[in-house]
Amino acid sequence: MSNEATHGHPEVVTTHEAHHDEHHVHHHKETFITKYVFSQDHKMIARQFLITGMAWAIIGGLMSVLFRLQLGYPDQSFPFLEDILGRWAKDGKITAESYYALVTMHGTVLVFFVLTGGLSGTFANFLIPLQIGARDMASPFLNMLSYWFFFIASVIMFSSLFVQTGPFSGGWTAYPPLSALGEASPGSKVGMDLWITSMALFVVSSLLGGLNYIATILNMRTKGMSMTRMPLTIWALFFTAVLGVLSFPVLLSGFILLLFDRHAGTSFYLDSIYIGSAALPNEGGSAILYQHLFWFLGHPEVYIIILPAMGIVSEVMSVNARKPIFGYMAMVGSLFAIAILAFLVWAHHMFVTGMNPFLGSVFVLLTLLIAIPSAIKVFNWLTTIWRGNIRFTPGMMFSLGFVSLFISGGLTGIFLGNSALDIALHDTYFVIAHFHIVMGVAGFFGMFAGIYHWFPKMFGRFLNNTMAYIHFWVTLIGSYLIFWPMHYEGLAGMPRRYLDYTNWLSFNQFDGLNKFISTVAMVVFAVQLMFIFNFFYSIFKGRRVTVKNPWGSSTLEWTTPIVAGHGNWPGEIPEVHRWAYDYSKDGREYISQTEPVTPDEKPH
Amino acid sequence: MISATVSTQRKKIHPHKFTLWVGLGSIVMMFAGLTSAYIVKESQPEWTSVELPKVFYYSTAAIIASSITIQMALKAFKERSMMNYRRFITLTALLGTVFIILQLIGFSRMWGDGVDFKGSGAGQFLYIIFGLHVLHVLGGVVALLVIFFKAFSKRVRNYNPVTIELASTYWHFVDLLWIYLLVFFIWTL
Ligand code: HEM
Ligand SMILES: [Cu+2]
Numbered sequence: 176m177s178n179e180a181t182h183g184h185p186e187v188v189t190t191h192e193a194h195h196d197e198h199h200v201h202h203h204k205e206t207f208i209t210k211y212v213f214s215q216d217h218k219m220i221a222r223q224f225l226i227t228g229m230a231w232a233i234i235g236g237l238m239s240v241l242f243r244l245q246l247g248y249p250d251q252s253f254p255f256l257e258d259i260l261g262r263w264a265k266d267g268k269i270t271a272e273s274y275y276a277l278v279t280m281h282g283t284v285l286v287f288f289v290l291t292g293g294l295s296g297t298f299a300n301f302l303i304p305l306q307i308g309a310r311d312m313a314s315p316f317l318n319m320l321s322y323w324f325f326f327i328a329s330v331i332m333f334s335s336l337f338v339q340t341g342p343f344s345g346g347w348t349a350y351p352p353l354s355a356l357g358e359a360s361p362g363s364k365v366g367m368d369l370w371i372t373s374m375a376l377f378v379v380s381s382l383l384g385g386l387n388y389i390a391t392i393l394n395m396r397t398k399g400m401s402m403t404r405m406p407l408t409i410w411a412l413f414f415t416a417v418l419g420v421l422s423f424p425v426l427l428s429g430f431i432l433l434l435f436d437r438h439a440g441t442s443f444y445l446d447s448i449y450i451g452s453a454a455l456p457n458e459g460g461s462a463i464l465y466q467h468l469f470w471f472l473g474h475p476e477v478y479i480i481i482l483p484a485m486g487i488v489s490e491v492m493s494v495n496a497r498k499p500i501f502g503y504m505a506m507v508g509s510l511f512a513i514a515i516l517a518f519l520v521w522a523h524h525m526f527v528t529g530m531n532p533f534l535g536s537v538f539v540l541l542t543l544l545i546a547i548p549s550a551i552k553v554f555n556w557l558t559t560i561w562r563g564n565i566r567f568t569p570g571m572m573f574s575l576g577f578v579s580l581f582i583s584g585g586l587t588g589i590f591l592g593n594s595a596l597d598i599a600l601h602d603t604y605f606v607i608a609h610f611h612i613v614m615g616v617a618g619f620f621g622m623f624a625g626i627y628h629w630f631p632k633m634f635g636r637f638l639n640n641t642m643a644y645i646h647f648w649v650t651l652i653g654s655y656l657i658f659w660p661m662h663y664e665g666l667a668g669m670p671r672r673y674l675d676y677t678n679w680l681s682f683n684q685f686d687g688l689n690k691f692i693s694t695v696a697m698v699v700f701a702v703q704l705m706f707i708f709n710f711f712y713s714i715f716k717g718r719r720v721t722v723k724n725p726w727g728s729s730t731l732e733w734t735t736p737i738v739a740g741h742g743n744w745p746g747e748i749p750e751v752h753r754w755a756y757d758y759s760k761d762g763r764e765y766i767s768q769t770e771p772v773t774p775d776e777k778p779h
Numbered sequence: 780m781i782s783a784t785v786s787t788q789r790k791k792i793h794p795h796k797f798t799l800w801v802g803l804g805s806i807v808m809m810f811a812g813l814t815s816a817y818i819v820k821e822s823q824p825e826w827t828s829v830e831l832p833k834v835f836y837y838s839t840a841a842i843i844a845s846s847i848t849i850q851m852a853l854k855a856f857k858e859r860s861m862m863n864y865r866r867f868i869t870l871t872a873l874l875g876t877v878f879i880i881l882q883l884i885g886f887s888r889m890w891g892d893g894v895d896f897k898g899s900g901a902g903q904f905l906y907i908i909f910g911l912h913v914l915h916v917l918g919g920v921v922a923l924l925v926i927f928f929k930a931f932s933k934r935v936r937n938y939n940p941v942t943i944e945l946a947s948t949y950w951h952f953v954d955l956l957w958i959y960l961l962v963f964f965i966w967t968l
Contacts, residue, residue: 313794382805390798420801424809432816435896435907442899443820459825459899464816471812 213323215315216741220322221301222633225626227329228293229707234333235284240700242277245269247693249675263341274674275344276362280336282347283370287377288332290480290618292325295381295419298483298625299388299412301633305732306406308397308749310742313390317383324380328373335369343370346672348469351444351462355436358450367437371430378423378430385416385423392416397731399751403507404768406730406755407500410507411486414514415479422475422518429468436460463528470521477614478517481581482510484621485552488574490755491628492556494728495571496563497764499756502555509548516545526594527601535594542592549585553578564759568726569643570628576651577620583655584613587662602672605665608658616654623647626710631725635738636717642709646702653699657692664688729765730755799945803952806915810908810956814963817904821967827900828968832888835909838881839961842916845874846954849947856943864943865930871950872923875916882913901968912960915953922946 214220241260244253245268252267263273300318304311312318335342344362345353349370357364392413396405432443436457444465445457493500500506522530522538556578565571587609591597600606623646630638669682676682676689724733731751735743749769757766761776820826852867886906894902926946 313798317798382802386798386801386805389801390794394792394794394797420805421808424805425812428809428812428816431907431911432813435903439896441896441903443816443903446899456897457899459823461820461823464819467819468812468816 213319215311215319217300217304217311217315217318218633218739218741218743220318221297221299223322224293224296224300224325225633227326228289228297229710231284231288231293231329232703233707235281235289236700236703238277238281238284240697242269242274242281243693243696245274245674246676247690249677269674271674272341272344272361275346275360275672276341276366278672279344279346279362280332280342283332283343283374285615286347286476286480287374288325288329290614290622291381291419291476292329292377294480294483294618294622295412295415296322296325296384297622298408298487298629299384299416301629302406302408302732303388303391303412304395305632305735305739305743306409306730306755307392307395307400308731308751309391309395310744310748312387313395314387318387321380321384321387324376324383328376328380331369331373331376335366335373338365338369340364340366342366348466348473349433350469351433351436351460351465352448354465355433355444356448356450356455357437371434371437375427375430378427381419381423385420388412388416389420397748397751400731400768403504404751404754406486407489407503407506407510408483408486410510411482411489414510415482418475418479418482418514418517422472422479425468426472429465429472432468433465463525466525466528467521470524471518473524474521475517477610478513480614480618481621482513484577484618484624485510487621487625487628488556488577489559490730491570491574491624492559493756493758494628494726495566495568495574496560497566497727497758498559498563499758499760500555501558501561502551503754503756505551506555509551512548513545516541516548520545523592523594523597526597532594539592539594543589546585546589546592549581553582553585568627569638569640569647570624572644572647573620573624573627576647577617577624579651580612580617580620580654583659584609584611584617588613599668600665602670603665604661604669604671607671608661608665611658611661612654616650616658619650623650623706628726629732630710630713630717631720632732632735634714634717635720636713637720637725638713638717639709642705646706646709649702650699653695653702656695657699660688660692724767727765729753729757729767731768734767734769793941795941795945796948799948803949806952806956809911810960813904813908813911814960817901817908817963817967820899820904821901823899825899827898827902829889829894829900829902829905830892831964831968832885832892834881834885834888835961838878838885839957841874841878841881842954842957845871845878846951848874849950853940853943853947856940859938861930865927868923868927868930872920872927875920875923875950879913879916879920882909886910901964905964908960912953912957915956919946919950919953922949 210216211219214223241256244256253264254267256264256267256269260269260273263270263276269277300312303309340361342362343349343354343366344360345367349367353359353363354367354371355363357367392405392409396402432441435441436443436445440456442457442460444462445455445460446462448455448457489500489506520538520542522534523542526535526538560575587605591600591606591609627638627643630636664682664685667682667685669676669685676685720737723735723737726733731749734749736745751768752771753766753768755768757768758764760766848867849871852864852871855861855863855867886909889902889905894905896903896906923946926942929942
């Protein structure tokens with residue numbers, strides 16, 4: 176196809192190269208608005224996602240501090256709470272309603288807005304074009320839209336915190352009837368409408384982003400960048416996007432039916448419900464149907480969170496162990512296996528819904544199968560650092576922490592995956608401990624590893640190391656201290672989602688433990704604020720990056736100028752001649768992907 | 780430099796086309812979710828069935844015809860006979876609109892027959908599933924209108940077929956999707 180025919184129509188240009196040559200001509204005069212606000216530069220969009228995600232992380236984290244205060248000190252009142260929360264904490268004690276609202280928002284915000292939007296949004300946008308050698312995403316415009324949908328979703332979710340009846344309070348999974356009936360609870364009224372609107376926009380944002388990531392990875396790689404030469408970050412982000420694109424629409428279907436139940440009187444999820452003594456007209460619905468639709472996304476969602484973290488960790492570990500990643504193809508294969516299995520195990524969240532035990536056993540088997548690719552990954556991380564020449568940079572520390580957490584949390588998954596055990600453990604603190612360690616904290620560790628590692632590329636400066644190490648150690652130790660004891664509470668049968676356990680004599684033994692957990696939670700939260708300070712301080716005042724490739728890394732992003740403009744490489748896009756992991760080869764510490772393979776070298 | 784990239788990228792499918800295909804995959808998942816929900820609920824007690832109004836067969840004819848016309852539009856475009864191209868694009872958009880109107884008539888027939896949102900049953904699913912499909916067709920019609928006005932614009936002469944190829948792929952997709960949904964309902968009702 177000739178290029179001449181396409182001038183004046185950038186959106187139909189056949190080659191990506193020509194597209195951007197044109198862009199450079201047109202985009203010389205950048206205003207504040209086009210550069211920082213409605214930017215179409217993937218690097219700026221990544222930073223927008225990151226900072227929005229960080230704002231959400233503070234809000235979501237603060238919520239957990241507030242409800243931990245209640246759980247640790249149920250008999251005390253804190254007048255300052257009334258100052259912040261007003262009538263939601265009358266006389267300094269969090270009300271039942273606000274407790275549920277807080278845990279619901281905490282879950283929603285951290286799972287979706289921080290660890291999905293913030294994590295994938297940041298690193299997919301930042302790393303995909305830079306590491307595959309592209310000037311930008313397949314469609315920079317859709318990419319910008321993806322951020323702005325995320326932003327509007329954020330605004331709506333945030334505004335729900337301030338409505339009179341409060342934000343949605345029926346749990347982050349939004350099971351009906353609490354989510355379907357306005358009469359069910361105060362949070363089920365406007366709060367739920369805002370929740371569902373926000374989530375629908377969030378889904379749109381994820382879909383737009385995901386489509387773009389997939390198209391970019393498959394189509395826009397630079398010359399020589401075959402799929403098997405890609406860094407594992409890109410593979411992980413690729414599978415993440417595939418999971419999102421295939422599972423979020425199902426959640427959307429579930430939400431659409433939910434909306435009709437809420438506002439049009441249909442009975443998809445509602446059946447034989449009495450409010451007070453009056454029976455509702457809704458007949459014949461099935462609340463379990465919602466659970467199926469939700470968990471068909473919900474389970475892939477946990478991998479949408481953890482796969483990017485896995486990719487980041489693989490990359491950061493290899494760079495800082497100065498060794499090639501062990502078992503590259505096995506890493507890719509296990510990502511693939513996880514992506515497939517992620518769609519086949521959703522019902523392990525529903526073992527106690529009265530499911531046929533034989534069906535349950537199929538899901539037990541499929542669930543336990545996930546342990547295999549997970550174990551392969553852990554094995555490969557450990558063998559990558561084995562006898563490595565490890566540099567304990569903050570990014571590396573967080574990667575090591577990730578592996579530790581992933582092992583600890585993965586093991587408890589195997590407990591829960593057995594339906595016979597899960598009948599006892601379901602909806603107890605054991606589940607809380609499991610998913611916080613394996614997903615929550617591990618996801619954050621992956622994100623931190625990525626931030627510490629790529630901050631120099633994002634902002635041209637380094638983060639402060641002293642604060643970084645404090646941040647790492649307090650967060651790692653603190654997280655274990657918070658969540659490890661919860662396993663014991665769960666094994667003792669302590670259920671999740673209760674405001675107050677004081678009248679439950681058998682759990683009084685945990686009073687001291689709960690106080691301890693709450694105290695540690697506050698310390699850990701304070702250290703996150705220190706990280707935030709470090710982040711913003713370093714953007715302006717951090718030590719400047721003086722060389723292009725401070726970590727001695729072989730991947731393409733470090734071949735761009737220290738502060739790269741829109742288009743990433745000032746001249747031609749470099750050509751790639753080898754895979755991303757030539758570390759400590761032929762007596763050299765690292766060999767950049769752009770270096771041609773010499774005749775006496777084994778090509779990869 | 781450009782020629783070098785062209786030669787390495789020529790084998791690859793156009794990024795927008797690829798994005799469209801992945802997008803179609805996600806639409807498929809949405810309808811797969813809904814039709815599986817239907818199957819899950821069908822076995823519940825108090826499930827009520829409905830009868831499909833005849834209109835839905837006429838609308839099927841309309842949408843199949845529109846698939847043919849868009850194919851002809853594509854062919855005309857590639858032969859650079861712009862007159863025919865515009866004619867067929869217009870025809871396709873019209874047939875799409877006819878399809879939408881027929882669907883709405885079908886809905887109102889059903890509603891008139893007393894199939895409403897009370898209770899639970901096939902009717903509720905039908906409104907929602909067909910309704911969402913109508914929205915997707917509407918999106919296609921809007922896209923066609925945009926292309927249509929571009930085709931009449933004197934300012935740019937554009938012989939790049941990607942846009943119309945994208946539109947026709949999408950159009951065939953919503954057509955096939957409709958046939959799947961219709962067969963699904965005929966089968967299960
Ligand atoms: C060996 C791998 C794993 C197995 C066998 C496993 C198994 C399970 C099972 C059976 C449950 C349901 C427990 C219940 O509700 O009673 C569960 C809950 C959960 N898991 Fe895992 N899991 C594994 C890894 C992961 C990973 C890697 C993540 C996230 C990155 C994760 C995140 C979650 C979450 C968020 C929940 C709770 C959701 C809720 O009820 O609110 N799991 N897991
Ligand atoms: Cu799961």
